[in-house]
Amino acid sequence: MKSMRTLTREWLLLPDQYDRFTRYLRDNGLTTATRLLLGIIVIVMGVCALLNRFSPAGPASTIALFFNSVVVISCFMVGVSWWVFGPTKRRSFGFVVFCDVAVSIAILGDSAPLGRLLSSVIYVLMGIYIAYFHNPKLQIAHLTFSVVMIVVAAQPILFGPERDPALGVSRVLVVVTALLICAYISQIVLAMLSVDASSSDLDPLTGLLNRRGLDRHVEKVLAEFQRQESAALLVIAIDIDRFKTINDVHGHDVGDRIILRVSQRLSAWARADAVVARVGGDEFILAQRLSVPAIGPLLDSIGPAMHSNTDEIPSISSIGIAVRTHKFVAGEERATAFTDMQKVADSAMYESKRLGGGRVHTIVTTANR
Structure with a gap:
């Protein structure tokens, strides 16, 4: 059985869940419903803040009224905007920060002590959101901030003129316990989804597609490539150089962190409609289509995007790229053509390794290949 220290370390090393969970929602047709629900939640927060202005327990001072107006309008x-523009990872981080700040302003502007603690329950909802969409470090920051604000919100009932310490402490314990337990339960559910993903389309370590998921999801990229005029199809193979040595010298925990680092950089570099998969221990495949004029700049950018001189434990990867600009012809199986392109990309990647590793080698396929 793993020690608590080991489990905690593994939990802290979990990658950001945004790409994995949004992919899960998209594959199950839940993206629109989720966007709608989150937008409604934020607007309801604004409505609650607006109604609070008309309560005797609501904001009384000019400053409190000003911040209340800011919260209402911002919500x-x-x-x-959540409905119109849709989420991205950066907007999602901003959403978390905005909600924590908005809830804190609403709490501090409430003159009713118990009302403050009731509003603190919204921190619980944000903890659940973070558990599914983001990483443990953000969760720890959120929980720490929330507990501090809950204690601040309880100051009037703990030490004010009409203080009731017993009631205040009990309510603080209820809210903090709900905050921690809901975050913990959400993490368990997420772990269960990860276990399920390991036997389906997703790689459990990185959240990328596995080989089965790659075969199932690449058809959309191939269809878009066939439909779009003046489009190119890129298949990229990436292999971490001397990965066995890294594992032998630094241990498998470090090896896993390097795999996560490579997967995150590859996902950040790729277009939003690309298909990215981990197909082996340290092997990755990416497929995407793009306009022909964009090929050159994109190929020039992948090497710098994947490597950094500031990494604590450096690693380099060999990158092989197969480029196809001619469309599929009658009788040509797309799945077979994609498999052939993977072989070409692998050949280019092995050529990069033969030349010393840490290089990018490109092969352009021709119509009669």
């Missing part, structure tokens, strides 16, 4: 703007 409506963020809620509508």
Whole structure:
């Protein structure tokens, strides 16, 4: 059985869940419903803040009224933008920060002590959101911030003129316990989804597609390539150089962190509609289509995007790229053509290794190949 220290370390090393979970939602047709629900939640927060202005327990001072107005307007703007523009990883991080700040302003502007603690329950919802969409480090920051704000919110009932310490402490314990337990339960559910993913389309370590998932999802890329005029199809093979030596010298925990680092950099570099998969221990495949004029700049950018001189434990990868600009012809099986392109990309990648590793080698396929 693993020690608590080992489990905690493994938990802290979990990657950001945004790409994995949004992919899960997309594959199950839940993206629109989720966007709608999150937008409604933020707008309801704004409505609650607006109604609070008309309560005797609501904001009384000019400053409190000003910040209340800022929260109301911001909630409506963020809620509508969530519907119109849709989420990205950066917007999702901003959403977490915005909600924590907005809830804190609403809490501090409430003159009713118990009302403050009731509003603190929204921190619980944000903890659940972070558990599914983001990483443990953000969760720890959120939980720490939330507990501090809950204690601050309880100051009037703990030490104010009409203090009731017993009631205040009990309510603080209820809210903090709910905050921690809901985050923990959400993490368990996420772990169960990860176990399920390991036997389906996703790689459990990186959240990328596995080989089965690659074969199932690449058809959309191939269809878009066939439909779009003046489009190119790229298949990229990446292999971490001397990965066995890294594992032998530094241990498998470090090896896993390097795999995560490579997967995150590859996902960040790729277009949003690309298909990215981990197909082996340290092997990755990417397929995407793009316009022909964009090929050169994109190929020039992948090497710098994948390597950094500031890494604590450096690693380099050999990169092989197969480029196809001619469309599929009658009778040509797309799946077979994609398999052939993977072989070409692998050949280019092994050529990069033969030349010393840490290089990018490109092969352009021709119509009669």
